[in-house]
Amino acid sequence: MDTEYYDDIIIGGGKAGKTLAPALVADGRKTALVERSLNMIGGGCVNIACIPTKTMVVFINTGTRPLIPSVPGLTEAGFLTSESIMELEYLPEHLIVLGSGYIGLEFAQMFRRFGCRVTLIGQSNQILSQQDPDRTHLTSKKVLQAS
Structure with a gap:
């Protein structure tokens, strides 16, 4: 052979x-x-x-795009989106994630596991705010334990 x-x-x-x-x-x-x-x-x-x-459900798939929030100074400071962050060639010392939905939470946990300090900022007191509070409480406990 x-x-x-x-x-x-x-x-x-x-x-x-x-x-x-x-x-x-x-x-x-x-x-x-x-x-x-x-x-x-x-x-x-x-x-x-x-x-x-x-394929078993009739739906409209419009796709998703990162939402750039209207935060004073954000454009001048520079920012990454859920798309551009995948192109990073270095690990930031501290990453601030704006958004505590599935995608924001996934990136926050991933970069924390890479060793970065991470701050997660959402629009409510609850991560995954569109979901059932009981389930998100368990999810946040698991995420914090894993970090």
Whole structure:
């Protein structure tokens, strides 16, 4: 058997693996993507959960865009959105996240786990304010414990 050498081997063809592999190849790296099931390239959300279940419901999918709040000085100070933060090439010492919904909470927890100091600012006293208070209380306890 011939031996193959790779710069990178990605185990799992889920969303992260499917996204990372082409980026590495575009960077000139020899990359292998290992997935045990040809039916699962893209991961569970694409193949068996989020997307397929949405086809069972009539809905309008307008997509989402980051909302830039009207905060004095924000534009002059500079800011990142949920899209541009993914392009950071360094970890900020302190990250202030405006918004305590799912996306804001996800980024806050992720950067806290990376070792950054994080301040989460929402429009109410409750994170995930659009959700049931009992559930969000449990979620906030879990997030704080994990951080």
